[in-house]
Amino acid sequence: xxxxxxxxxMIQVASTVIxxxxxxxxxxxxxxxxxxGSKVVCPFVGPSLDNNSFYLSLHPEISGKDAGQIESLxxxxxxxxxxxxxxxxxxxxxxxxxxxFPSLPDNQGRVLDIVHESVKSLFVENGLMIGQFHKHCxxxxxxxxxFMVSQSPVALIAIRHMAVHDILFVKSSREWFNAYNLHxxxxxxxxxxxxxxxxxxxxxxxxxKDRWSK
Numbered sequence: 507x508x509x510x511x512x513x514x515x516m517i518q519v520a521s522t523v524i525x526x527x528x529x530x531x532x533x534x535x536x537x538x539x540x541x542x543g544s545k546v547v548c549p550f551v552g553p554s555l556d557n558n559s560f561y562l563s564l565h566p567e568i569s570g571k572d573a574g575q576i577e578s579l580x581x582x583x584x585x586x587x588x589x590x591x592x593x594x595x596x597x598x599x600x601x602x603x604x605x606x607f608p609s610l611p612d613n614q615g616r617v618l619d620i621v622h623e624s625v626k627s628l629f630v631e632n633g634l635m636i637g638q639f640h641k642h643c644x645x646x647x648x649x650x651x652x653f654m655v656s657q658s659p660v661a662l663i664a665i666r667h668m669a670v671h672d673i674l675f676v677k678s679s680r681e682w683f684n685a686y687n688l689h690x691x692x693x694x695x696x697x698x699x700x701x702x703x704x705x706x707x708x709x710x711x712x713x714x715k716d717r718w719s720k
């Protein structure tokens with residue numbers, strides 16, 4: 507948002523989001539119950555923060571009364587995200603963009619669930635992933651359905667690059683899987699390229715490939 511609009515209230519909002527990101531998203535939590543590797547809630551947040559490429563875009567003008575308004579805003583940020591550094595193949599994964607909606611009432615947070623469902627296909631098509639966060643979000647950990655991972659103190663939409671482990675989030679849709687397959691199919695077809703901490707994803711990939719090839 508324009509610097510002129512960065513009043514003390516918005517600075518406090520940004521501080522709250524960053525603190526939550528550090529203390530919840532970027533912190534080990536045994537409730538994640540991943541079979542291998544880190545138990546950090548979101549493994550992308552820490553590197554983005556450390557790399558100074560954890561971007562916030564504050565939108566106090568959003569009240570939640572119009573899902574179409576939010577959808578248009580979110581889609582505009584596909585281009586915005588791609589223009590933000592870093593750009594090197596090894597570094598681009600250390601980049602996140604959060605669209606923050608501090609004026610969205612707590613009881614209207616589920617409008618972001620509607621927006622997420624509507625726009626996800628376009629994000630996946632562009633090699634990106636998108637997630638919604640708000641106080642009443644019902645999204646859970648893949649490996650622990652009792653652990654709510656997407657509840658945040660301020661309503662927001664998060665954008666990042668697609669990663670290998672996203673097979674877990676795209677395998678339910680032919681459209682999503684086909685877009686994912688363009689990025690990572692070659693890797694799975696050469697198992698020696700799969701890192702040890704990702705080998706548990708191989709079955710998920712081939713299960714989806716078999717399902718959607720029929």
